[in-house]
Amino acid sequence: MREIDASKITDAVKEMCIEANHYLTEDMKKALNNAAEEERSPLGKQVLCHLQDNLKIAAEDMIPICQDTGMAVMFVEIGQDVHVNGSLKDAINEGVRLGYTEGYLRKSVVRDPLDRVNTGDNTPAVIHYDIVQGDGLKLTLAPKGFGSENMSRVFMLKPADGEEGVKEAILTAVKDAGPNACPPMVVGVGIGGTFEKCALLAKKALTRSADSHSDIKWVADMESELLDKINKTGIGPGGLGGSTTALAVNIETYPTHIAGLPVAVNICCHVNRHSVREL
Amino acid sequence: MDRHIQAPLKKEDIDSLKSGDYVYITGTIYVARDAAHKRMDDLLNKGQKLPIELQDNIIYYMGPSPAREGRPIGSAGPTTASRMDKYAPKLLDLGLRGMIGKGKRSAAVKEAIVRNGCVYFAAVGGAGAIISKAITSSEVVAYDDLGTEAIRKLNVVDFPCIVIIDKEGNDLYETAIEEYRQE
Known part of the structure; x- marks a missing residue:
């Protein structure tokens, strides 16, 4: 049994919150650079250049890339041979509290969905645990802004809707999101499982590299086809018209029930932040 | 067309702004979002005075x-305007x-824009670091307890934004997309 101190987890989470909100990962930067070169609309190109300058200023002056520094979503993969000295959940929340208060990040979480009093430290995080083999601990933090989160959808399709129904659902979600979701977007899709499983798959899909494809051929083909179709909607950077509406479409799948075809579309803006640590 | 204008807004500037113009705003603007709008709406419903002067002013969401x-200030980009659609027509009438x-506005907001000769601008979403460079001072003027949602008064110099809905009701989100649609 491997022992990990809760304080080590807290330190890592604090660093991850600050890092993710000031620096995008290389795959996202590359996707934005490619888009800025290929965009057909002059105004769209201007917006994409503005976003590239924004990334530069964020990193140099330590100003968060976006003022919505998100709700902290944490994926935990913990080996079954690991013992955490202390509470894993408390350690993660303490890391979020320290990261958001000491890192000058915005506190965007309210304690109750209706009374709406701000918790003042951006806690609690939304934590998803996965117990795996071995003695590793992998943390993936994805601070999620709500401009795009609000435009996300779950569709409970019928098996008869098939491939065309899935594609139509994804396009519908993207078109409805339009300028509200701060395009160019990254589109995370979950197909299969149950109501909550497909939503979780869609969220997890957003943490996959923007230049990656699924190992399953039909899924990889659908990712490419949908990216092309989304970029033909004309929505464009900032929703101001153009040929770059999405930077990537990432799809994850799971077995499902004989009666169902759940599809979740989790939309993320171009500030698709994540930070990964293995302890 | 690139334009430089002053805030508070002058009627002749609003009259000449067209959907699609790139605008740089210099002067004083107010900041308010969801929670502050709800409080202002509650005050108006009770017939009480608002904590800020609305006449000719701009509110930045x-x-x-x-x-x-x-x-x-820290990072300071725009938030989704449609969440304020419920409150905006009343403020525009005042x-x-x-x-x-x-992001998009409701039909009721568009009608209020046309009725009152107003304008809706968009700043680039997710560009909060670069936008903060156009803000030279920030002061909380009401609802300090709301933290990031307090009402602020900003001084801005060449604050960059784009006219989405002009006083005629032209909406860039509808017209620009048509130009690049290939479906």
């Missing part, structure tokens, strides 16, 4: 991240002349 030492946000 935004909730900044905290400022580091020596800086006026003298508010401009709004800065991002």
Whole structure:
């Protein structure tokens, strides 16, 4: 049994919150650079250049890339041979509290969905645990802004809707999101499982590299086809018209029930932040 | 067309702004988002006075991240304007002349824009670091307890935004997309 101190987890989470909100990962930067070169609309190109300058200023002056520094979503993969000295959940929340208060990040979480009093430290995080083999601990933090989160959808399709129904659902979600979701977007899709499983798959899909494809051929083909179709909607950077509406479409799948075809579309803006640590 | 205008807004400037113009705003603007709008709406429903002067002013829908030492503000990009659609028509009827946000507006807001000769601008969403450079000072003027959602008064210099809905009701989100649609 491997022992990990809760304080080590807290330190890592604090660093991850600050890092993710000031620096995008290389795959996202590359996707934005490619888009800025290929965009057909002059105004769209201007917006994409503005976003590239924004990334530069964020990193140099330590100003968060976006003022919505998100709700902290944490994926935990913990080996079954690991013992955490202390509470894993408390350690993660303490890391979020320290990261958001000491890192000058915005506190965007309210304690109750209706009374709406701000918790003042951006806690609690939304934590998803996965117990795996071995003695590793992998943390993936994805601070999620709500401009795009609000435009996300779950569709409970019928098996008869098939491939065309899935594609139509994804396009519908993207078109409805339009300028509200701060395009160019990254589109995370979950197909299969149950109501909550497909939503979780869609969220997890957003943490996959923007230049990656699924190992399953039909899924990889659908990712490419949908990216092309989304970029033909004309929505464009900032929703101001153009040929770059999405930077990537990432799809994850799971077995499902004989009666169902759940599809979740989790939309993320171009500030698709994540930070990964293995302890 | 690139334009430089002053805030509070002048009627002749609003009259000449067209959907699609790239605009740089210099002057004083107010900041308010969801929670502050709800409080202002409650005050109006009770027949009480608002904590800010609306006449000819601009409200920027935004909730900044905290400022580091020596800086006026943190990251300061626009939030989704449609969440304020429920409150905006009443404020426009009371003298508010401009709004800065991002995303589509409701039919009721568009009608109020045309009825009152107003304008809706969008700033680039997710560009909060670069936008903060156009803000030279920030002061909380009401609802300090709301934290990032407090009402702020900003001084801005060449604050960059784009006219989405002009006083005629032309909407860039509808017209620009048609130009690049290939479906």
